[in-house]
Amino acid sequence: MSRTVTAGLDGSPESRAAADWAAREALRRGLPLRLVHVHEWQPYSSVYAPLAGAVAAVDPDVQQQWAESVPREAAAVLAGRHPDLEISAGRVSGQPAAALAAAAEESELLVLGSRGLGALAGFLVGSVASATVAQAVRPVVLVRAGEKGDDEHRPDLDGLVSEYTPFRDVVLGIDLARPHDDLLAFAFEAAMLRGTGLRVVHGWNLPASYGYNPAAIALDLEHELTGAQAKALTQVLAPWRAKYPAVDVVEHSVAGGAAHHLIEAAADASLVVVGRRVRRAAAGLHVGPVTHAVLHHAKAPVAVVPHD
Template identity: 55%
Template structure:
């Protein structure tokens, strides 16, 4: 089956932003865009309620997706846009829809303040259970947000893309995550910033207060490990400018801070075979909930 870019649409501002991002990515990839709307079964005793009458059901199940598709075709000429309506629980249906997708794009409900969660239970469940890359896009995301500022200091779609940011654990790197980040940078004609954050071992903390040379030694070890991981990828993608950083400190915090200057954040998620719970790891959890840039989560073994 031919690959497509799939975007979930429920009529919310965040899902509309996700559909717009998905259309731009589909154009970069040269792939069709499939807009998926999930219609969750309504209990029989609620079907007759005024808010769930025939007119309302028609509005949500036909008018919104039709108008969304028409708008996407008009704003993104050359991108094939198709609609598909699925039935079932949103998390299960979207996870199923992702199986044959190049990537799945979902909206995140950006809240005000640094403590506001950006990803709901459906998004977390889909990220945790799909084997395909999933991109989370915050509400209000626009094309200009992915680009550098113009001479007036205003981001513009006419300026080059901001760098792609790759969060990498140099001690357990995965080729699929690294390749995804390089390909994303190549499509955009931009640079790649690789960030390997690491925490100091607890038993080193006391010694560091007396010997800062120990800290410098650890920094050097992590920088060397990151450089070794990236060496073959630099050779494979010589056209991509790569910067490597391996600062000490919380990887999640470091990535969230760096995301402010990125067009896309790429992180990995180790596949967990348990069917229960939405286990995505602490770093992915922090980045998904607080990143100001779209986040691509790439599953790997």
């Protein structure tokens, strides 16, 4: 099966923003767009109430009609905006997170919506989006409600923003203990497709022996540790700089956790790229503390790339 960019739809404003973002990304990548609505029948749900009241909401036929209309109507809107884009739309039945994760397997990437809480609070990641991110074996991008195409671009000299002004940078969070190729390739490709720069953030911690007495670190040792981490980051990125010479890379090796620095960088980014190690914890699937924090608080769209 040929690869697509897939967007999950549930009729909400955040999922419509995700579908619009997915359409633009599909055009950038020269891929078709697939719109998917996962229908899980419920005996009562207020999401159907606007159609014909609470009584009609329990009718399976009404629910089916609504489920079929969601991707069809979104496809019509996007086709009007992007007449050159190949778009398919449909629905599948089942448990939403599992169905979306399955759809992601056939996709270049999966795009979902998250409820935006403003510039400071960022995302409110719902249970379906969280579970999908934790299960998917392909990259998943989460997009805030209200996200527009212009938000990806920098203002011009007059302070105006449009699709014709340069893209904001792509931001990559990397762990040098596991600098996986899939994560690096996704970030460099995203920056190249946008014709913009890549800011790479690596957070590192002091050796455990200094954990209870940071004052014991001499200034020269601190400089030595900082220099060693910066050098290691440069070495990891060197072959990728050579592979993507058109991408302007800025490296940030920072002491302390990376989450805060990534969230701060997201305020002026077109996309934030983070990784997720594919493994099962004792308590089930999870995404790791840095990725979890970025998903819940970053202002820009966030791509989560699974890796071994």
